[in-house]
Amino acid sequence: xxxxxxxxxxxxxxxxxxxxxxxxxxxxxxxxxxxxxxxxxxxxxxxxxxxxxxxxxxxxxxxxxxxxxxxxxxxxxxxxxxxxxxxxxxxxxxxxxxxxxxxxxxxxxxxxxxxxxxxxxxxxxxxxxxxxxxxxxxxxxxxxxxxxxxxxxxxxxxxx
Amino acid sequence: xxxxxxxxxxxxxxxxxxxxxxxxxxxxxxxxxxxxxxxxxxxxxxxxxxxxxxxxxxxxxxxxxxxxxxxxxxxxxxxxxxxxxxxxxxxxxxxxxxxxxxxxxxxxxxxxxxxxxxxxxxxxxxxxxxxxxxxxxxxxxxxxxxxxxxxxxxxxxxxxxxxxxxxxxxxxxxxxxxxxxxxxxxxxxxxxxxxxxxxxxxxxxxxxxxxxxxxxxxxxxxxxxxxxxxxxxxxxxxxxxxxxxxxxxxxxxxxxxxxxxxxxxxxxxxxxxxxxxxxxxxxxxxxxxxxxxxxxxxxxxxxxxxxxxxxxxxxxxxxxxxxxxxxxxxxxxxxxxxxxxxxxxxxxxxxxxxxxxxxxxxxxxxxxxxxxxxxxxxxxxxxxxxxxxxxxxxxxxxxxxxxxxxxxxxxxxxxxxxxxxxxxxxxxxxxxxxxxxxxxxxxxxxxxxxxxxxxxxxxxxxxxxxxxxxxxxxxxxxxxxxxxxxxxxxxxxxxxxxxxxxxxxxxxxxxxxxxxxxxxxxxxxxxxxxxxxxxxxxxxxxxxxxxxxxxxxxxxxxxxxxxxxxxxxxxxxxxxxxxxxxxxxxxxxxxxxxxxxxxxxxxxxxxxxxxxxxxxxxxxxxxxxxxxxxxxxxxxxxxxxxxxxxxxxxxxxxxxxxxxxxxxxxxxxxxxxxxxxxxxxxxxxxxxxxxxxxxxxxxxxxxxxxxxxxxxxxxxxxxxxxxxxxxxxxxxxxxxxxxxxxxxxxxxxxxxxxxxxxxxxxxx
Ligand code: FES
Ligand code: FES
Numbered sequence: 001x002x003x004x005x006x007x008x009x010x011x012x013x014x015x016x017x018x019x020x021x022x023x024x025x026x027x028x029x030x031x032x033x034x035x036x037x038x039x040x041x042x043x044x045x046x047x048x049x050x051x052x053x054x055x056x057x058x059x060x061x062x063x064x065x066x067x068x069x070x071x072x073x074x075x076x077x078x079x080x081x082x083x084x085x086x087x088x089x090x091x092x093x094x095x096x097x098x099x100x101x102x103x104x105x106x107x108x109x110x111x112x113x114x115x116x117x118x119x120x121x122x123x124x125x126x127x128x129x130x131x132x133x134x135x136x137x138x139x140x141x142x143x144x145x146x147x148x149x150x151x152x153x154x155x156x157x158x159x160x
Numbered sequence: 161x162x163x164x165x166x167x168x169x170x171x172x173x174x175x176x177x178x179x180x181x182x183x184x185x186x187x188x189x190x191x192x193x194x195x196x197x198x199x200x201x202x203x204x205x206x207x208x209x210x211x212x213x214x215x216x217x218x219x220x221x222x223x224x225x226x227x228x229x230x231x232x233x234x235x236x237x238x239x240x241x242x243x244x245x246x247x248x249x250x251x252x253x254x255x256x257x258x259x260x261x262x263x264x265x266x267x268x269x270x271x272x273x274x275x276x277x278x279x280x281x282x283x284x285x286x287x288x289x290x291x292x293x294x295x296x297x298x299x300x301x302x303x304x305x306x307x308x309x310x311x312x313x314x315x316x317x318x319x320x321x322x323x324x325x326x327x328x329x330x331x332x333x334x335x336x337x338x339x340x341x342x343x344x345x346x347x348x349x350x351x352x353x354x355x356x357x358x359x360x361x362x363x364x365x366x367x368x369x370x371x372x373x374x375x376x377x378x379x380x381x382x383x384x385x386x387x388x389x390x391x392x393x394x395x396x397x398x399x400x401x402x403x404x405x406x407x408x409x410x411x412x413x414x415x416x417x418x419x420x421x422x423x424x425x426x427x428x429x430x431x432x433x434x435x436x437x438x439x440x441x442x443x444x445x446x447x448x449x450x451x452x453x454x455x456x457x458x459x460x461x462x463x464x465x466x467x468x469x470x471x472x473x474x475x476x477x478x479x480x481x482x483x484x485x486x487x488x489x490x491x492x493x494x495x496x497x498x499x500x501x502x503x504x505x506x507x508x509x510x511x512x513x514x515x516x517x518x519x520x521x522x523x524x525x526x527x528x529x530x531x532x533x534x535x536x537x538x539x540x541x542x543x544x545x546x547x548x549x550x551x552x553x554x555x556x557x558x559x560x561x562x563x564x565x566x567x568x569x570x571x572x573x574x575x576x577x578x579x580x581x582x583x584x585x586x587x588x589x590x591x592x593x594x595x596x597x598x599x600x601x602x603x604x605x606x607x608x609x610x611x612x613x614x615x616x617x618x619x620x621x622x623x624x625x626x627x628x629x630x631x632x633x634x635x636x637x638x639x640x641x642x643x644x645x646x647x648x649x650x651x652x653x654x655x656x657x658x659x660x661x662x663x664x665x666x667x668x669x670x671x672x673x674x675x676x677x678x679x680x681x682x683x684x685x686x687x688x689x690x691x692x693x694x695x696x697x698x699x700x701x702x703x704x705x706x707x708x709x710x711x712x713x714x715x716x717x718x719x720x721x722x723x724x725x726x727x728x729x730x731x732x733x734x735x736x737x738x739x740x741x742x743x744x745x746x747x748x749x750x751x752x753x754x755x756x757x758x759x760x761x762x763x764x765x766x767x768x769x770x771x772x773x774x775x776x777x778x779x780x781x782x783x784x785x786x787x788x789x790x791x792x793x794x795x796x797x798x799x800x801x802x803x804x805x806x807x808x809x810x811x812x813x814x815x816x817x818x819x820x821x822x823x824x825x826x827x828x829x830x831x832x833x834x835x836x837x838x839x840x841x842x843x844x845x846x847x848x849x850x851x852x853x854x855x856x857x858x859x860x861x862x863x864x865x866x867x868x869x870x871x872x873x874x875x876x877x878x879x880x881x882x883x884x885x886x887x888x889x890x891x892x893x894x895x896x897x898x899x900x901x902x903x904x905x906x907x908x909x910x911x912x913x914x915x916x917x918x919x920x921x922x923x924x
Contacts, residue, residue, distance in 0.1 A: 036178075036180070039181075039339070041340075042422040043421060043422060044844070044845065046843065046844035046845050047422075047844055049338055078176055078177050079176055081176065095168070095172070095175070098810055098812075098813050101813055102174075102339070102386075102387060102638025103171075103174025103386070104181070104339045104388030104389060104638075106174050107175065107176075128852075133853045136844065136849050138389050138391070138817070138821070140816060141813075141816030141817045141819060141820035141855055142820070142851075143855070143858055146852070
């Protein structure tokens with residue numbers, strides 16, 4: 001099989017990747033870039049733990065073939081959240097509200113909240129619940145996660 | 161410090177992906193394992209053939225014949241083989257394991273193995289064993305049984321004004337931790353092996369795998385890595401996988417890892433036991449309880465493994481937190497040819513709590529007493545005797561919990577207004593509205609003499625520079641143990657939380673504090689650590705007092721500083737350095753012993769089943785859509801007594817999370833067993849877990865009724881939240897529609913069927 005080559009912007013850094021045509025984005029990110037915040041929970045598009053932002057939109061890295069992303073695609077994983085104010089606010093919100101338990105769902109939840117607040121900075125509880133409906137969390141009961149996103153929204157507003 | 165919302169120590173590393181779970185750790189030369197599974201639920205193995213277009217010389221293949229030592233997994237019962245040898249007892253039972261450079265290659269090789277079996281008749285479902293149980297069929301294989309109680313139940317029921325009888329059933333439940341089971345074995349230079357992974361109980365895995373390899377514990381150590389959830393599902397099962405990878409790693413002379421994919425994990429790892437509970441109760445006309453007779457059947461699955469202890473805990477809690485002058489409980493777990501059932505948060509209690517709390521509502525109804533009053537009148541009190549004849553001596557919060565629940569939920573008013581018989585006018589266009597109550601308890605720590613047998617050991621190191629390090633075998637699965645235990649120590653020692661940490665859990669370095677189960681970590685392990693911290697503090701103060709020529713009782717440690725009254729004498733680190741002299745550290749150790757007044761007889765299940773209990777109430781509000789029969793849950797309220805709250809936000813998170821798992825159990829989670837013995841719903845597409853949109857508002861109220869021997873008064877917490885929501889929801893559905901569904905989950909189909917049956921009954 002021929003190897004493909006792509007140039008992406010991953011967490012703000014230019015990367016050149018080479019992979020087999022059928023490689024899952026999940027494996028490419030984990031194995032080639034060591035982005036281990038991208039977790040496999042089910043491998044079949046049902047749990048949301050592998051979600052990453054592609055050009056700002058949450059996508060399931062277990063369902064996307066790396067080959068589907070063109071050159072110039074911009075990806076954000078939880079490793080990159082430290083790079084901007086909203087990302088930091090999101091993490092602070094999760095920390096303050098004790099929204100992290102086992103942490104397996106957390107990186108993708110952070111990204112889901114981040115994408116929502118980028119589009120809707122003052123998102124209400126039901127908007128948050130809808131935005132995160134594709135993410136399973138077995139630990140928290142979700143209440144703390146919703147509060148955390150609300151807290152991040154507050155922090156961002158204060159900081160703005 | 162106790163009672164403060166200290167932030168989790170691992171939060172940041174979990175948020176940016178720097179925390180390493182098992183599948184994240186890289187080893188040079190690592191190979192990957194996969195499992196060859198039996199094609200039939202029951203039968204004899206006739207042949208295992210390595211076929212296909214595979215160069216087997218390039219892979220590692222192992223069957224039971226390759227196991228050098230003990231072939232069975234050491235657990236509570238030691239009856240399950242690592243790899244089936246002759247008899248296969250469930251579909252998918254491991255018969256061989258393969259290691260290859262990649263997971264895909266290992267899986268492909270497994271598919272090329274032909275397993276030949278001679279079929280035997282299989283028993284697959286709870287329904288089958290219950291039918292046989294009722295007939296007294298001698299075919300049934302008993303995996304475990306217990307019976308206990310006091311008084312002549314037949315005579316007491318005879319004398320009762322009111323007798324109510326009912327049967328209740330519950331299904332398998334999958335733990336559904338988001339990180340699937342994963343284990344790695346790494347051969348070490350000294351000829352030993354390290355087994356690491358996603359596991360709750362390092363001192364279960366170590367002896368099990370050592371015995372399998374036929375090596376001493378000096379040649380095998382176990383590292384428990386942080387887990388992406390466990391909930392009991394990584395209590396006993398990791399010993400099996402640990403054995404598989406250790407066997408392969410030894411043969412291959414290189415590290416080998418297994419990571420289950422989701423469908424394998426659901427289909428073949430342990431689940432909550434399906435259960436059938438038959439309850440006969442008698443009461444006086446005024447609603448005073450007279451007697452209970454309870455018959456319990458658990459589907460143990462193919463091997464006994466953890467069933468004896470799960471069944472025991474379920475049975476002990478089966479009469480509920482009530483005073484029964486006469487009570488008899490008989491409980492049995494039978495073998496079925498399905499994967500072994502095991503530990504899952506609540507450990508047998510969610511089943512029996514659902515049964516007794518459904519039943520109590522029915523009994524109250526017949527006695528014409530409102531459900532809350534019925535519970536308040538009959539609740540256990542100090543000095544009362546439980547089913548195991550334990551006399552309750554302290555920390556009984558039954559009254560506080562019930563009364564607080566009534567206050568914060570306004571239950572009585574809602575109960576009178578809503579529901580099919582409520583005073584509110586019925587609008588047939590609107591969903592039917594109901595409210596339900598459940599009242600429950602949970603024994604903290606191991607049952608009976610369990611804690612005496614474990615005799616948990618803990619260690620605390622005070623290190624040059626002022627660091628305080630905890631060494632315990634308690635693992636971090638998300639529950640927050642590695643944040644809360646330092647809080648207990650920091651509080652007792654008088655140093656900041658940031659100065660105290662938990663060492664990596666490796667059996668080479670940490671003592672055996674027992675398994676991370678049974679809501680015992682904070683209470684038992686935390687209690688002993690608090691003791692160590694107080695010893696350490698006394699030692700430091702004495703040494704400082706000697707140097708300064710003062711009386712030790714005039715000195716104290718506050719926020720990391722030594723003080724003599726108001727006078728600041730310098731930092732903890734400085735005085736520690738002086739006290740340590742040339743030593744790098746000083747270690748303080750403690751070992752747990754049961755309080756001497758606790759007595760337990762295992763065979764008759766009589767005596768003090770638990771050192772103490774936690775108490776809780778759940779109120780569920782439901783809206784049932786009249787066209788779809790779907791149950792919407794706008795709000796669940798949990799009122800729980802946990803003795804003393806160490807970290808309110810983390811504690812609340814435990815209650816909220818457990819409550820949502822219980823809601824899933826009540827409403828949507830069901831695995832199902834197929835005709836060939838396969839577990840049916842083996843993906844997240846078919847096994848439905850609650851999402852953000854299904855989760856109700858969960859209101860949590862925590863009460864504190866201190867337990868004298870717990871750290872700061874704390875009791876166990878982790879499991880109790882799993883007990884309340886299912887019966888509260890069942891009671892709320894009954895309240896709304898006037899029909900009772902007696903088997904979980906409360907699916908729209910079952911509610912519809914119950915409503916249709918009720919209508920048919922009324923019109924005939
Ligand atoms: S791993 Fe991609 S959705 Fe579950
Ligand atoms: S924190 Fe464990 S799955 Fe969400």
